[in-house]
Amino acid sequence: xxxxxxxxxxxxxxxxxxxxxxxxxxxxxxxxxxxxxxxxxxxxxxxxxxxxxxxxxxxxxxxxxxxxxxxxxxxxxxxxxxxxxxxxxxxxxxxxxxxxxxxxxxxxxxxxxxxxxxxxxxxxxxxxxxxxxxxxxxxxxxxxxxxxxxxxxxxxxxxxxxxxxxxxxxxxxxxxxxxxxxxxxxxxxxxxxxxxxxxxxxxxxxxxxxxxxxxxxxxxxxxxxxxxxxxxxxxxxxxxxxxxxxxxxxxxxxxxxxxxxxxxxxxxxxxxxxxx
Numbered sequence: 573x574x575x576x577x578x579x580x581x582x583x584x585x586x587x588x589x590x591x592x593x594x595x596x597x598x599x600x601x602x603x604x605x606x607x608x609x610x611x612x613x614x615x616x617x618x619x620x621x622x623x624x625x626x627x628x629x630x631x632x633x634x635x636x637x638x639x640x641x642x643x644x645x646x647x648x649x650x651x652x653x654x655x656x657x658x659x660x661x662x663x664x665x666x667x668x669x670x671x672x673x674x675x676x677x678x679x680x681x682x683x684x685x686x687x688x689x690x691x692x693x694x695x696x697x698x699x700x701x702x703x704x705x706x707x708x709x710x711x712x713x714x715x716x717x718x719x720x721x722x723x724x725x726x727x728x729x730x731x732x733x734x735x736x737x738x739x740x741x742x743x744x745x746x747x748x749x750x751x752x753x754x755x756x757x758x759x760x761x762x763x764x765x766x767x768x769x770x771x772x773x774x775x776x777x778x779x780x781x782x783x784x785x786x787x788x789x790x791x792x793x794x795x796x797x798x799x800x801x802x803x804x805x806x807x808x809x810x811x812x813x814x815x816x817x818x819x820x821x822x823x824x825x826x827x828x829x830x831x832x833x834x835x836x837x838x839x840x841x842x843x844x845x846x847x848x
Contacts, residue, residue: 574753574848575600576760576787578840579619580611580645581818586843588622590615594641595762595789595819598623601751604631604708608749609762610645613684617645617652623843627652632659632707636747636762636788638666640681641819647685650694657697661707663715664700665745669733678731678738701747704778715747717766717774723802724767727794750775753848756784756812763791763820769806772813785848786815787840793822800825808832816840 578585580596594611598620607630610616620627627649635643643666650658670682685691688698699705705713719742732741743765751758759775761768768790772783786807792800807815807829815833817826818840829837838846 573600574602574751574758575845576816576848577623577625577845578818578842579607579623579625580609580616581840581842583818583839583841585841589619589842591842592641593819594644596645597760597788598625599749599751599760602708602710604711605629606631606708606711607633607649608760609634609636609642610649612641612644613646613648617648619842628656630658632661634713634747634749635660635662635666636749637663637743637745637765638668638670638682639743639763640684642762643683646683646691646696647694650691650696653695655695657695659699659707660691660696661699661701661705661713661747663702663745663747665716668745670741670743671731671733671738673729673731710752712750712778713747714750714774714778716744717746717748717770719766719770720773721767721769721802721806723799724769725795725799726765727791728796729794748775750779751848752779753784755848757781758785758787758848759783761786761788761790763789765791768792768803772806772810782810782812784812784814786813786817787846788817789819790815790817790821790825792825793820804828804832814838816846
């Protein structure tokens with residue numbers, strides 16, 4: 573059996589858990605405990621304790637991309653383990669420059685400790701994914717995800733730096749975790765910066781089977797109406813697909829998905845545990 577428990581999310585759930593803008597998922601798979609993303613860091617450790625999840629059990633951490641709301645909790649997690657080595661899997665682009673455009677200028681939304689060395693000093697042992705990795709049986713890491721569709725584009729307002737130039741940030745490091753489960757292939761994404769349709773197409777190609785579940789943040793809240801609708805319709809066109817969405821998906825998009833998927837949507841919330 574495979575299970576996924578929502579440890580960090582901005583959508584409230586079980587009493588005693590604190591929400592924050594971010595995502596962290598505790599995965600149990602073939603006897604291994606894995607953390608996918610870590611939230612911003614303010615609530616991760618307290619929520620793990622409230623759920624009875626021991627970070628000493630972790631076989632490793634997978635980081636979907638280098639934005640603060642997904643990698644921010646890695647520092648507190650390493651500190652709680654008192655420097656004990658911890659395998660961390662991500663794409664090296666997670667340590668690229670990541671900014672968000674705001675009215676008063678650019679806001680740094682990258683790793684809060686800066687470069688990889690600060691994390692390595694605290695016990696992180698990085699394993700950088702380049703196209704594909706299989707660190708544990710039945711678990712596949714895919715990064716970067718090929719951008720195949722014509723209608724999916726990165727959300728506006730995210731930028732990176734190339735020398736003095738400010739450029740749109742495609743978040744090329746976007747990493748998907750694909751699990752082999754009894755229910756079929758499960759695709760887990762932090763924010764779907766590569767696009768939900770692109771993720772499904774890539775996981776299907778790698779796993780040689782249609783994806784049974786898409787789980788995570790789908791970042792539909794800030795997309796322009798037309799590409800947003802195209803993505804929603806693509807998801808609805810997959811008759812076998814079930815979706816468990818939260819974090820950056822957006823409440824309006826969740827409502828639209830609920831109508832389009834006709835019972836095949838599960839909204840994520842703090843403390844929710846799904847079994848596959």
